[in-house]
Amino acid sequence: MSDSDPAFLITGASSGIGAATARHAADAGYRLVLAARSVDRLGKLADELGGDQRALAVPCDVTQWDQQTAMVQTALEHFGRLDVVFANAGFGAPRGFLNSDPEHWRSMVLTNVYGAALTIRATFEALKETRGHLLLTGSVAGRRALPGSLYSATKWAVTAMGEAARQDLNGTGVRVTLIEPGMVDTPFFDNPVSNALEPDDVARAVMYAIAQPAHVDVNEILIRPTAQEG
């Protein structure tokens, strides 16, 4: 472990896929920037992963541009570099265009789509500096339409954003990977789900993508639990 270890920023790090990825990345020697809105949960995870020198908790609502720029500034002041960025924050909504409520929809669209775009924008130059790696959490729901699902539409936008970012970053050395999970047993769901992936399963997919040699860009990983329907 040293002060020159690469730095890995995760949004949505307080829970589920983001928290599991933080643990795997820490094991692999990365220093972590852990971002989300839940300060308590971020603080506990940062302590577990070694405290400020190894894992920094940074409160950030990804829908707020000033909070995203402050997050990146704090990360660069603290670690001096950003090597991997995982734009992972997001949540769902009940299916059906007459279900959920418009304010929940607004918040979901702003988080899943606008928030991810802001993370790309805020970290773009820092990733170019390190010839780093950008990852986005899409979904199997971003590869196929689900009945009455605006959530699915937000993830179609993330699928497009990953490819748009990849082409925008061509020539910079920055790699771009879309992580597209099927059902994962996380607090994304109100109740535990069965026949689902564990957050660790998705974290291993992230680590696989970033462990490849610099000339290999794993653009998409679609990962479902075995025999998921749809």
Ligand SMILES: NC(=O)c1ccc[n+]([C@@H]2O[C@H](COP(=O)([O-])OP(=O)(O)OC[C@H]3O[C@@H](n4cnc5c(N)ncnc54)[C@H](OP(=O)(O)O)[C@@H]3O)[C@@H](O)[C@H]2O)c1
């Ligand atoms: N679970 C699945 O089956 C599944 C499948 C495919 C894709 N995904 C995607 O995987 C990603 C992670 O979800 P998960 O399953 O790990 O669920 P989760 O455990 O509920 O984690 C969601 C994370 O997003 C953060 N978040 C939500 N709104 C935010 C905001 N405005 N600003 C900053 N952080 C915010 C949450 O933290 P705070 O509440 O502390 O802010 C939390 O850390 C999401 O993009 C989700 O759409 C999930």
